[in-house]
Amino acid sequence: MGLLTDPGMEGGWLSNVLLAHEKILSVLLYCVGAIWFLALAHNSMNHETYFSENALLPGLVHGEFMGEAKANRFLQELNKETEKYPSTMPHAWLQAKMTQLGLDTYTHNFTLHYPMAANKSFTGNNVYGILRAVRGSSSESIVLSAPYRAPRSPHLGNAPAIALMLALAHFFSEQLYWAKDIIFLVTEHEQLGMEAWLQSYHGSLPQSPPVLDFGKLIARAGPIQAAVNLEIPESFVSHVDIRYEGLNGQLPNLDLVNLLHRLCHRESVEHTVRNRADHRKPDTASGWLHQLHTLLSSIATQATGVPSGNHGLFHRYGISAVTVSGERVGRAGGRRATLLHxxxxxxxxxxxLNNLLERFHQSFFFYLLPATSRYISIGSVTSCPPPHCNLLPATTYCYISIGSVTSCPPPHCNLLPATTYCYISIGSVTSCPPPPVATSPQVL
Known part of the structure; x- marks a missing residue:
């Protein structure tokens, strides 16, 4: 409130107007901010997605995978194994299959010491196989993961995802173009197993007192560049939902999300955001309401701080990750995607991802998605100072935000010319105008 308490501004017309209409201006600015935010769901206010990382080159990759029959055989064998182990994961079968496919296969044991009851603990085992890069030196890696869900699990089964992952491992092992290691990971106990594996992989320090004893990994690959988690309950799905919300609202790089949507479109797989397909006429009023619903649903999920899948635990380690979730609910008579697609x-x-030369960094990490091919950048949500305006006396800096008026006199106030900088924003203002650029004297 330095502007209103400055003795030099007493009786000024601006301070008198602000004090006289303080409540009205505050409510008005709040309403303007809310209307602006709701309008961002319309296509005229947001932007079409694009790739910032040109090395991804998704359009130049021609699909060669033809392992649907092999995936179905793996699924039949896995279903027989689950009948023998109704409440645990068939570790021996998974380890044997990965070894037969030529992967370096290992198991990872972890223990959860329940903090609310003494002498009560839960144990689990993860199985992972590493396909070593033929054209690299194990300096980087990609993770394909899938949580194992026993028949007695309250969640939907995920056996088709594991079967598809094994079929992909067989196909990938026959190719010679891999420059990165590929880790095929099957976790137990949902996010608990994933968190234990990540902590052990990155060498986290043990807790005191220990709640999660994450154990030790026998072998590792290179630093993880990206991860894709699979949740496919059936061999035929109506559409694929790309889940990207992470722990505490963290998000992966937008290029990774765009990559999955672009490839789904190329393979004619219906894809959604928050289980909501794109509206056929997004420029209409009904299209705006549809995208607004999708936008608010994503914001509500991020506000809870709970990740929408196992991928959300990768973000805290600086790894972009998403979950590909196959959904059974769809329109009657619509096309179904198979394990081949x-x-x-x-x-x-x-x-x-194999083409990447460095970590994801060029695209956005803060964004909102009203549709699969539209995004709202952080620059559209936060305020942007307008050009200089000559409305106030010299060397006066007026920062108008919702419900507050503050002054920010920087050290170089007396050096600036008689120009006023008026910054109007919706929200908090944390920066000051930059100091003037000193010019060197001309030598005659």
């Missing part, structure tokens, strides 16, 4: 989407994803 999903396998080609994942093949294209891994081959595009």
């Amino acid at each position: 999903l396998g080609r989407v994942l093949e294209g994803t891994c081959r595009s």
Whole structure:
């Protein structure tokens, strides 16, 4: 409130107007901010998605995966094994299959010491196989993961996802273009197993007192560049939902999300955001309401801080990750995607990630998605200072935000010319105008 308490501004017309209409201006600015935010769901206010990382090259990859029959055989064998182990994961079968496919296969044990009851603990085992890069030196890696869900699990089964992952491992092992290691990971106990594996992989320090004893990994690959988690309950799905919300609202790089949507479109797989397909006429009023619903649903999920899948635990380690979730609910008579279509989407994803020369960094990490092909950048949500305006006396800096008026006199106030900088924003203002650029004297 330095502007209103400055003795030099007493009796000024601006301070008198602000004090006289303070409540009205505050409510008005709140309403303007809310209307502006709701309008962002319309296509005229947001932007079409694009790739910032040109090395992905998703359009140049021609799908060669033809392992649907092999995936179905793996699924039949896995279903027989689950009948023998109704409440646990068939570790021996998974380890044997990965070894037969030529992967370096290992198991990972972890223990959860329940903090609310003494002498009560839960144990679990993860199984992972590493396909070593033929054209690289294990300096980078990609993760394909799937949670195992026993028949007694309250969640939907995920056996088709594991079967598809094994079929992809067989196909990938026959190719010679891999420059990165590929880790095929099957976790137990949902996010608990994934968190234990990630902590052990990155060498986290043990807790005191220990709640999660994450154990030790026998072998590792290179630093993880990206990860894709699979949740496919059936061999035929009506559409694929790309889930990207992470722990505490963290998000993956937008290029990875765009990559999955673009490849699904190429393989004619219906894809959604928050289980909501794109509206056929997005420029109409009904299209705006549809995209607004999708936008608010995503915001509500991020506000809870709970990840929408196992992928959300990768974000805290600086790894972009998403979950590909096959959904059974769909329109009657619509086209269904098979394991062949999903396998080609994942093949294209891994081959595009194989082209990366560095970590994801060029695209956005803060964004909102009203549709599969539209995005709202952080620059559209936060305020942007307008050009200089000559409305106030010299060397006065007026920052108008919702419900507050503050002054920010920087050290170089007396050096600036008689020009006023008026910054109007919706929200908090945290920066000051930059100091003037000193010019060197001319030598005659």
